Amino acid sequence: MSTTTPPEVKPSTGITLYTPEFYAACTLGGIVACGPTHSSVTPLDLIKCRLQVNPKLYPGNLAGIKTIYTKEGFGKLFTGVGATFIGYSLQGAGKYGGYEFFKHTYTKALCGDDIAKFRKHRTGIYLMASATAEFLADLMLCPFEAIKVKQQTTMPSFSRGLLDGMKKTIKTDGIASLYKGLVPLWCRQIPYTMVKFTSFERIVETIYSYLPRPKDQMSTLQQIGVSFTGGYLAGILCAIISHPADVMVSKINNEKKMGQTMAQASKRIYKQIGFSGLWVGLPVRIFMIGTLTSFQWLIYDSFKVTVGLPTTG
Template sequence: MLVLHRKLTCVAPLERLKLEYMVRGEKRNIFEVIKSIATSQGLRGFWKGNLLNILRTAPFKAVNFSAYDTYRKQLLKFSGNEETTNFERFIAGAAAGVTATIICLPLDTIRTKIVAPGGETLGGVIGAFQYMIQTEGIFSLYKGLVPSLISMAPSSAVFYGVYDMLKSSYLHSPEGMQRIQNLHKQGQELSAFDQLELGPVRTLLYGAIAGACAEAATYPFEVVRRQLQLQVQSTKLSSLATFVKIVEQGGVSALYAGLVPSLLQVLPSASISYFVYEFMKIVLKVE
């Protein structure tokens, strides 16, 4: 939890920049946006909504990784194969993403509301929660659920699938098989850090690649979802209508607004996530 807190706090400014483009429809270049936030809100403005992001991401990551392992093992047991196939990896990843999204979406909706224009007047997390319940009802916390599921299923499928394929490819290579043999020989003599099957650098690298692939592949769905979360009941549009509106107002490029800061955030975030995931499995002796 402490590692996750520090990781999210470090990349929070990039998350804030992404939301400026995605939620507020910012058109200026990234340096002008940075200057604007610093001038109007000071350095603290770059960490706006960071606490809620931590509270949202911690359970989301926990549920996601845990669900993926559970689904993958069940699929492996069902198929009777010795090793998970690429198709099973993608299916398990998609199912894990859907599970985590359904459980954790309300916190993400509240966070989007706080960061959006006028969000500072809602009185923080509790105030935003009460406002949404009183004015729009409990189901308003699940605004954008459909595009969330549509984006998270393939995103998680790519995230886990790409990483596992890269990992499997390496472990079946001569270098990888030699490393596994060495690990088995030395066994418990090694520290948890040295017991990483891919090694520290390769674990971080493969995690970054998987995260970047997942983010780029499904980013337009994320833009649509954020816009849906900001809609009020009286002017609510469907997912498709929102998609069309975004393209009409800003062109196809509007579907990728904020992608650069998002990728800059995802690279270290995905790397550290997978590193901690693999490391803790060794520490906790999880198969």
């Protein structure tokens, strides 16, 4: 999306840019991009979360998948898929729709219609817009992330499904327990999303600068190919910068201690696992997040093109 496009310009569908209809389309695109993609890699996420809680549980990722399949059955590889689908669909709605909204809002507030000023401050705008969007999106994600992690890291799983998990958690620990991982979730997701959107925008911009033709002269398929490539490279950076907080989220949601502040719990866990423990499961997360991010941008921009909107970047 070009933040310098005037509001009166309309794509072929008749959706006016930066209107409620436009943001609704982007929000729906975020749901389509995030819910199914996160759900599809549930087996990798399951192994990652279990290894973060107990690094000695499996000798490796493939060994972990084989062990679960052999001992527990194929269905158990998708433990937590219900919470994953709903949680990340809601997060995707807030993240992508919110990013488009805040990117345009901050651009207008800081730069007006001055294209040169926007280009000078665009990185800061991308960072602020993505951080704001993720801050709000995580409020919707957090309860479902808590149930997902608890389902995946208790063996056997403490619940039969999402609703059963919600009911049991609220009954034993109270509603507040669903948000005990909110701060570490913010610590994981906000830097992740800031890197995801900002690096994507700048990587895509760089790719286009080296291509022989400008973006508006390229085919839709070529533009979506650029989005896919930029998404994968951005995903690698996302995985690295957010991984320590991801480990903390898994540890905190797995434990039953409720009498500590987030800072006390994090300090205690860090003493147990040390600096190296913060990087357990990073290779599988790089593969998982790189793949996720690339396909999310592929799906999101394909959806935008389908409804007649321009690709992102």
